Amino acid sequence: MKNYILLYLTIIIVSFNGYAQQSKINSADKNYNNYAYINAIKIYERVAEKGYKSEDMFKKLGNSHYFNSDFEGAAKWYNALFEMNNDVEAEYYYRYAQSLKSTGQMDKAKKIMDEFNSKFKNDSRSKRYDENEDYLNKIKANSGRYTIENAGINSKYSDYSTFVHDNKIYFASARDTGNFSNRKHKWTDEYFTNLYFADVDSVRVMKFKNAVNTKFHEATPVFTKDGKTVYFTRNNYVTGKKGKDAHKITLLKIYKATFENGKWNSAVPVSFDSDNYSTAHPALSPDEKTLYFASDMPGTFGQSDLYKVSINDNGDFGTPKNLGKSINTEGKETFPYVTSENEIYFASDGHPGLGGLDVFVGEIGNDGSITNIQNIGNDINSPKDDFAYIINPDSRKGYFSSNKDGGQGSDDIYKFLETKRLKCLQELNGVITDAETGATLPGAKVTLFNNEMEQKNTVPADASGNYIFPVECGKTYYVRAEKTDYTTKEVPITIEKTSGKTSLPIALDKSTCKVTVGDDLGKCFGIKMIYFDLDKSNIRSEAALDLEKILAVLNDNPNMKLDIRSHTDSRATFKYNENLSDRRAKSTIEWLIGNGVSKNRLTGRGYGETELVNKCADGVPCTEAEHQENRRSEFIITAL
The missing domain is CATH 2.120.10.30 (TolB, C-terminal domain)
Known part of the structure; x- marks a missing residue:
């Protein structure tokens, strides 16, 4: 009989303790849900000390420490969670690994991250981890600065x-x-x-x-x-x-x-x-x-x-x-x-x-x-x-x-x-001179472009004709020099992969091209064609280089008007070439208008294959170079 009484009393005590613990858990949950993490931690940990175990409690305990950047406490309770069950959401794998790294447990952190990576491949953090397996070496290389x-x-x-x-x-x-x-x-x-x-x-x-x-x-x-x-x-x-x-x-x-x-x-x-x-x-x-x-x-x-x-x-x-x-x-x-x-x-x-x-x-x-x-x-x-x-x-x-x-x-x-830049930087410098006399050209406009012809910087040459640009190591740039009465010049330059200085002097030729109404402005700059991708009419970066020259002349001569004429070779149907060249002429006009030229100063159309400059008509065998003579752009001056 005493055994039955003892068993009954034990059941009552266990039930009462269970109810008491659950009451505390409910109180801690309320604090947790109200972002009162410090209060939640105090209650959860008192319950845990009495042997109570719960995946949900361990998650919330780990999170409460994690959200307060107490990574040692977070690692402790995430570890308790994983000892109960490692079939948990991706976030707990990642936070556990972060907490382990933060407490110096790098080997264990790597093990958890490897499991995270294998289980949650669609998570962008998993992809970054997979793509940067040597990330610690990269961090080390970026240190000491x-x-x-x-x-x-x-x-x-x-x-x-x-x-x-x-x-x-x-x-x-x-x-x-x-x-x-x-x-x-x-x-x-x-x-x-x-x-x-x-x-x-x-x-x-x-x-x-x-x-x-x-x-x-x-x-x-x-x-x-x-x-x-x-x-x-x-x-x-x-x-x-x-x-x-x-x-x-x-x-x-x-x-x-x-x-x-x-x-x-x-x-x-x-x-x-x-x-x-x-x-x-x-x-x-x-x-x-x-x-x-x-x-x-x-x-x-x-x-x-x-x-x-x-x-x-x-x-x-x-x-x-x-x-x-x-x-x-x-x-x-x-x-x-x-x-x-x-x-x-x-x-x-x-x-x-x-x-x-x-x-x-x-x-x-x-x-x-x-x-x-x-x-x-x-x-x-x-x-x-x-x-x-x-x-x-x-x-x-x-x-x-x-x-x-x-x-x-x-x-x-x-x-x-x-004390040391993360980027490898160099100084690109040079002097702008007259190609014939060697005299420096103070005030020359010098512009730096990246390899995609995006403008990065513009400076005037100083009193001694010098310019300076900060540039990144290993990258290719274009430097354009301009001066009134001189022909604009662009020069490509690839910077060495180590820091230091790179010199790029640029000598400008006097502008000998005198134009009048009826002349082709493009010939002044050696512009034979505006480059387009095959069968397309969008302006390529190479085309923008040449159009910048035309734009500069139009800006310097506000009364000048142009008729823009686009021509093709004969290697397509007559109608196709006519339509393609017309689209290209209009695309060129739109580029100039988009860069500030008034549309009433520009006319133009495509001529297709109607004005070939050589023998290369349909059926006549020609070299690629001969066909290219017919693929040309003209910028005919109609008013000055």
Whole structure:
């Protein structure tokens, strides 16, 4: 009988304990769902210490530590999850591997990443890992390029995300200002951040104007060059379910404040903000016509993606555009910063790195595409979170934020000097001279084009006829020199693959071509034909080179008018050649109009094979060179 009583009491105790543990789990889940990760961790870990095991709890415990950049704690609980079951979502494989890397367990991290790679081949992070198996060697090769020191403005709390304006450094800080009413964020258990600033060469920190700072988070400021507008991040709350389960969801929004009549006006959210997703960490393009930012808005590939939005002349915004899969992953891309050198720096845990967030840099093409993304090396990057990188392209000085070991608080601000560029750069220089006399030609217009004939830079030759361009090692460029009364000249040059200097002197011939009405302007420049792809009428880069010469003459002679005539050889039907040449003539006219020439100065049409200059009519055997004589473009002057 005693055994039955003992068994009965045991069942009651076990049931009561089970109920008690579940009650605690429910409380922890509520904190977790409200982003109160610190409170959730305390409850979950007390339950786990009593032997309670649950895949869901281990996932949430791992995430709570991971979202607070406590990678040691995250690795511990993700490990407990994988010991129970490794048939989990891709995100847990990736976060586990990131946490292992962040705690120095590289071999185990590689094992988990290899499993991730084999199970989730369609994940872009898997593809990047597969394509960059030697990524650690690449990171090593990009390292050793910085001198770094503490910025001198840090506290024992979180300090991060800098912007330099008017010789002042602005940043976000969770430091305690001594006000007992200051609130703490349940996510991190730190004070809400406000904006602060200090002189660049000072450690005396002051709080930013109260019109911008509030009782909630403010961070990541960026000022316009005139100092009259600031964009920044602020959190807001959206109320969730009503009743006893009521909670608030934390979202981030980008705000804009303006300085008028000696004070900052109240900040307002930008038009593309939403109560359904976050927008954060604004960054301005150098021309201040584009705002870059991070968001998890619909269409985002991962936890957060990088976007851009145009800023109209009246201050309104266009439609945000995702920067694409070349830069965005299923992970987190955030904290963009764009330089005048068409580079975008950003933080990511989705590209191959050292663990946590790493800083990367990519090149922004003329079409807005992002290419050649590289990890900037282990001077800046560490196994922890490294982010909010900014740099002055001229001085090569800048700041970044990190929670790496050795700091004063959870996040700290570091300043740096980049002593060696990631890109291999050279100096391309030369002197522009008169080909006959050797005299230098000061004021000559010198233009640099890349291999795709995209204009990169234009400078006047100095008083000694010299020019200088910064160029990248190993790339091919075209240098064009122009001077009134001289024939324009383009010269290709391929830069050596090592840093240094390359000299390219250019000698210009005096313009001996005197033209009048009825003459072919193209003959002055040796233009026999405008190059098109086979059977097509779109302007190729080679054609643009020659048309630039015609354009320059038209700009110098505003009364000149041209009749543009396109001819073909006889090797197609008569009608086909007529139509093709006509399309090409019109395409040439459209190119000139698109580059500023008034359409009333241009006429033209195609003549097909009607005006052959040699014997090569239908059925007559001819060489390729003879056929090419008939494929020509004429620019007949009709008025001066």
